[in-house]
Amino acid sequence: MAPSKVEDGVPQVSKHTGEQEPLISVSNNGTESKKLDPIRKAATPSAPLTAWDTPGEAAFDFRSDTITTPIASMLLAIQNSTLKDDVYHEDQTTKDFEGYIAQRTSHEDALFVMSGTMGNQLALRSHLTQIPHSVLCDYRAHILTAEAGGTASLSQALVSGAVPSNGIYLTLEDIQANVVLGDEIHGCPTKVISLENTLGGTIMPLDEVRKISVFAREHGIKLHMDGARLWNAVVEGAGSLEDYCRECDSVSLCFSKGLGAPIGSMLVGKKEFIHRARWVRKAIGGGLRQMGVLTSAAKVAVDENFGTDQYGANGKLQVSHAVAKKIAKIWTDLGGSLSKPTETNMVWLDLKKAGITNPAFAALGKKHSLKVLSGRLVVHYQISDEAVDALEVLMKEIISRKDTAPKEKTVGKVYYG
Numbered sequence: 001m002a003p004s005k006v007e008d009g010v011p012q013v014s015k016h017t018g019e020q021e022p023l024i025s026v027s028n029n030g031t032e033s034k035k036l037d038p039i040r041k042a043a044t045p046s047a048p049l050t051a052w053d054t055p056g057e058a059a060f061d062f063r064s065d066t067i068t069t070p071i072a073s074m075l076l077a078i079q080n081s082t083l084k085d086d087v088y089h090e091d092q093t094t095k096d097f098e099g100y101i102a103q104r105t106s107h108e109d110a111l112f113v114m115s116g117t118m119g120n121q122l123a124l125r126s127h128l129t130q131i132p133h134s135v136l137c138d139y140r141a142h143i144l145t146a147e148a149g150g151t152a153s154l155s156q157a158l159v160s161g162a163v164p165s166n167g168i169y170l171t172l173e174d175i176q177a178n179v180v181l182g183d184e185i186h187g188c189p190t191k192v193i194s195l196e197n198t199l200g201g202t203i204m205p206l207d208e209v210r211k212i213s214v215f216a217r218e219h220g221i222k223l224h225m226d227g228a229r230l231w232n233a234v235v236e237g238a239g240s241l242e243d244y245c246r247e248c249d250s251v252s253l254c255f256s257k258g259l260g261a262p263i264g265s266m267l268v269g270k271k272e273f274i275h276r277a278r279w280v281r282k283a284i285g286g287g288l289r290q291m292g293v294l295t296s297a298a299k300v301a302v303d304e305n306f307g308t309d310q311y312g313a314n315g316k317l318q319v320s321h322a323v324a325k326k327i328a329k330i331w332t333d334l335g336g337s338l339s340k341p342t343e344t345n346m347v348w349l350d351l352k353k354a355g356i357t358n359p360a361f362a363a364l365g366k367k368h369s370l371k372v373l374s375g376r377l378v379v380h381y382q383i384s385d386e387a388v389d390a391l392e393v394l395m396k397e398i399i400s401r402k403d404t405a406p407k408e409k410t411v412g413k414v415y416y417g
Ligand SMILES: Cc1ncc(COP(=O)(O)O)c(C=O)c1O
Pocket: 066, 114, 115, 116, 117, 118, 120, 142, 196, 198, 226, 228, 229, 254, 256, 416, 417
């Protein structure tokens, strides 16, 4: 849901989604407004509004959904969390939350970790036991392109990136064409297939995951899913959380992207696998003491922003998809092109065709009080109506100067969160 203005504590209706706004207050230049807050009701001299009460600049930030800020209900949950030591495995809030996610994903056990990267890397390290071994994934996968080469350093594994033949997502045929089986000594056998869902906002269909899962099991290959944004595929109706997760030996799920938790991801899998991952987590300094301060907030992120049912039908996340589609339409109606269809919360503007480089686009964004990084615009539930309006003005400016724009090249890779 795109939050907008709060008029005297009365919920407003978003002109972009037609839905009631959450009572979060932001002004259109990104500064915090002194209007009323739903949970705190009013700022008082003894209890002034804090950063927890408003998305602040996140309401104007399209760079990533990692930008989402934790909210007051999370702070309240933190206040009510248990404060025991999780390395001793004594923190009840954490144990309950891990049990809750294990149950919601149809897995035996779960482990809270600091980040999506940590979840993926612990999963790979725990599945991979003996060199030579390799991981097969999409050539654009986060584990290959954006985890600082962690699979090489932590697991001594070769990561092999396959190009989807349909140009969209990996199919069983792509996996079969790229997998390394057997023990011929030139090869580096595939021991894990890692699927990313969503990948750049694109959904991997459940049927395809099922086919790859059957193939992986037949060949004794572990199937991991980087489900940092699996929530988005689910709320879009691609399948339930359980449907997707049960096909995989492990899944990592992020709470700190579109769901807005301050920190954390969850790794799910079998008991023995989670025990090993807990061990590796300790080895890399990821065993935390009073973990409840993180897991309590992450639970609120799941229940409020994804939702309490298996399809995320009653959370706020789904509204970000409607806003993304609206933004995509504004751009294409103006004559702009998209480099990918808008399936979930990401809009991919084809900036090259529009004659503008990433840095020039980012600079133009700044002029309009927006944060953008590249043609990838990520919509999250804290994006404001004002930000969408400003984006439209920015888009008009790009399209109107299209023919005269300098044709300089974009040099260097953009790393996405
Ligand atoms: C698909 C995907 N997986 C994993 C990660 C890593 O998450 P984190 O930044 O929490 O390490 C990201 C980060 O944005 C991501 O987009």
